Amino acid sequence: MKGMAVNGFRAGVAALALCLLPLVAQAQGAEVAFGGLQHDSTLPVEVTADQLRVDQADGTAVFTGGVVIGQGTMRLSADRVLVNYAAETGDSTGRIERLHATGNVVLVNGAEAAESQEAVYSIDAGTVVMTGSVLLTQGQNALSGERLVVDLARGTGTMEGRVKTIFQSGGGE
Structure with missing residues (x-):
């Protein structure tokens, strides 16, 4: 059921991009305002998945199968997420430091959504770096590239x- 929702979302994003083809601008890099992606990274992180494997020796956990991560209004979904925990004097603090998501990655916050092949969320830095065929939608506008860095x-x-x-031109038929 979760896979169908993600596939439906992807199909919707693809259909939106095709509908907006009349007005296209291309460039090597673009800075974008992400008002909807402004986010408080100090909020608790909730992770759900089909399976969890924990490795106390290296302070990591691997979630697989329909992984959904929530923090406030932000949602990140993927096939697999590696969680790195912060360590002090060699011992894990239990505080999540970094999330590395791979496979069918989708980041949603408000009306903005981005999808890619891979994403790294550095919680302390408050950044998400998405790589591999990135597609961002903001309302009726779409933006694509190979790497998206969100502050x-x-x-x-x-x-x-x-x-x-x-960009949607705003003109009617």
Whole structure:
């Protein structure tokens, strides 16, 4: 059921991008405002998945199968997420330091959504770096590239790597 929802979301994003093809601008890099992606990274992180494997020796946990991570209004879903815990004097503090998501990655916050092949969320830095065929939608506008760096505290981001921007012209038929 979760897979169908993600596939439906992806199909909707693809259909939206096709509908917006009349107005296209291309560039090598683009800075983007992410008002909806402004986020408080100090909120608790909730993770659900089909399976969990914990390795106390290296302070990691691996969630697999329909992984959904929530923090405030932000949601990150993926096939697999590696969690690195912060350590002090060699011992894990139990505080999540970094999340590395792979496979069918989707980041949603408000009306903005981004999908990619991989994402790294550095919680202390408050950044999400998405790589591999990134597609960002903001309302009726779409932006694609190879790498998206989001600063959650500032609500800004930078898309890099043969950026393609699609803006809705606002004109009617």
